[in-house]
Amino acid sequence: DLITLDPAVAYEFSGILIVGNMYESLVSFNPGEAELVPVLANGWEVTEDGDMWTITFTLDPAATFASGNPVTAEDVAFSWTRAMEINKSPAFLLTDVCAMTPENIIPVDAGTLELKLPTTVSPQVCLAVLTFSTAAVLEKAAVEPNMGDDMGEAWLNDNSAGSGPYVLDRWDRSVSITLNANPDYWGGVVPAMKRVILQNTEEMANLQAAIETGDADIVQDLGSEQSAALAGNPDITLNSGLSTLLAYVGMNATKPPLDNPDVREAIRYAVNYEDIITLLGGNAQLVQEIIPIGFLGHTGNNPFSQDIDKAKELLAQAGVAEGTEIDFLVPTGTGPGGIEWPTLAAKLQADIEQTGLKLNIQQLQTSELLNIYRAQDGELVLMNWGPDFPDPDGNATPFANWDATSLAWRNDWNDPVAIEMSKAAAVELDPAKRTQMYAELVDYVQHNGPYVMLYQPTRVFGVRNNVQGFIYDPNDTPFVSFWLISKE
Template structure:
């Protein structure tokens, strides 16, 4: 027995076992994706609020209205709702449901399911519920406010909101329509099936959930009776591959069709590789700098103004953030209604020096906490160097994301560097957190508002303008309102948007119609095809 385990024998055995294995390309009807998907903690649309969870739900559920992956410019389009109508006073909106659509269980999709799904979100009141409750729904009144009759669904609102605002919110994953009968059959106590839906699925989307193994893989299988027609991809496999170089190797070897988390170095290397293409799309996340107004130095308007000129926008986006971010100095991401295209600030140390000198500021020290993520640390260190040139000292404490977030929510981060991603595809999602803070006192504990976290007392008229913009029915006018708010914001706010994130997906040349959802939604697989 002993001589069987000699090194030579083991090597030989390994060679024999490996030799015949062939590594060809992925099957023609299967889409294989490598991504970091370890953030999924729930697949219940009423609870899911993580990127990867939304990526799954986007494909397993439908909503009343949805984006068309082949025509994103058009904005929301009819989906499970065939049409809709606002009441004359604008206080309610009635949807007519599409006929003949079925859930994966085979049950028909009814107005009753849609009503119940939305009511369920409000009653469960998990984190993303605010996207719906901002229309005046509460667990107590929601059954009167959201009603159905035959194939009509009616939402009764507390104000005459802009139609675009309502419909944009209904494209969010939290507004997914779930199969009432299937879910209720699996409910435990008063949980409306939440425990079951956390790991299962009851939708009508293009794909059925075949398996989810946390930190490992998600598998989807095409729903053959899908009302838009069955997807060409019969199987979608998303593998958790945390390491960018591993994703790159898999792509080069043809073992995957798409690599979603590539570092700029790997993107650059792959852009020259044969048979592989790189697709760029702007995502919704804004990297910004928050100056805490509790800090005496940072609350000085001259310092706020000077800081805008101390970020080397061009240098940063051409070096360590290359291909990951583009300069973007307003809080609405590119691709949103009311986006502002101008970037007014450039890197100008002399100008910053002058501003500080005019205000009689000779120096000062700030100690801040920065998340231990390469990008943020690099930006912070560049900023540190620029600040030193104008006599300001920045001391950096590196911490984990959770630690920084804790401190930030407690208003204890003097200079915050981090990202904010929109929660739904309407401009209000960012306006309501950057430019809205009705009560700036510590007691208000408005921990969800970025303005509050930075102790920024948003001027009353700006707060009112933000509220008014949600009620403007004319989309053209509404867009202009947001542009005006952002201009005023750029002039005086201590929260300074710097960059917008870009998604780089490495794809096999034959993959067509790939769409990560851009700035407004999550990834979509239904339209993806694989050519020769």
């Protein structure tokens, strides 16, 4: 799903993984832990002044970019302002969740930055947002001369300008990407792995073969069949954990017949969810809501089970003729939980067509599919989503708030009730009230929204036994830290 290596634009799992190993933010989470820790900032202070919060960051004077130049407050302000001005999918994290504006990012001096936020924003939520790759700090002196009409995105696809442990060597589109260790990394020990090659491998059988033969040191998203085959291999360790991803079908709420809420509800009732969990061989849990297991606001309510008669009744009520055709966009390759996307799509097609609808499956490279989806041109779209930071708002705003130009926008679901509910829950400071508000939002989106929520997957990685230091942390950016890994 790799589309870009620009931190201000990257919003797919592969891009976030790679960007997170080349760039750093002011704060982060230690892999496997939930407490915020300093990175480029060695400290911060939150103060309240009337109707504004001020977060004052003190930058680490030792922090340098790969070029050797120091990281300054001016670089931070440039990076965040650039992300807002590019205004691609992840920009809402800064503009909406943090209510950030360029004017409120104030470099006091080279080592001090003030961020002013309205008191309607939770500073702790905003600090969590700042761990995400959108808030990564780029070297202004390197990027600014290469801005051009695209503000430097094309240049950043072939060059890196970060302070992180790795630098970009080359990106062969749709094939592989190579990173080299930053030999002058400021943040401690230079990474043990001098070169990391990420290879695009779509066929599950090829993933298994690569880890068995040692052609790959680590593979991700193994399916249940491959995991079972590798379980007894003395040279391989299986590392698994419940991800924060959610697999879903998006339904464009302005394209007939999906513009009718009854049709969307009918499709939700057409799916045999238990069969899908069985297909995944235990690599998933049934989740029919927009907030994943483990997050505040997750309700555990799964109100839908297959009921073809009810689905047909809803379609008849909506005046939808039998044989009505809907295009169904499906990625190629492996989906969450290690199931092939086309296999999952075929199952959904078989279920939904029992209602009399006809689905026309169109398989596309993920990058191509996302371009269509982001232009609001999909009808049904099979996809997955993961929160950008470990807070329920990391899912609630994208799924519910059309104004954020994320998932609700991609599915053209502009619902004022959902928008206001998500905004109110995001800024509520009382945990009990906030939990209840998210529960109400979850219920509203389940029955009114443009989604068929399917499952929350377990991610299974195969790791050769001569590899040490591998940690999968779904709440961290990146979710695998290459600099912790070594190899005998």
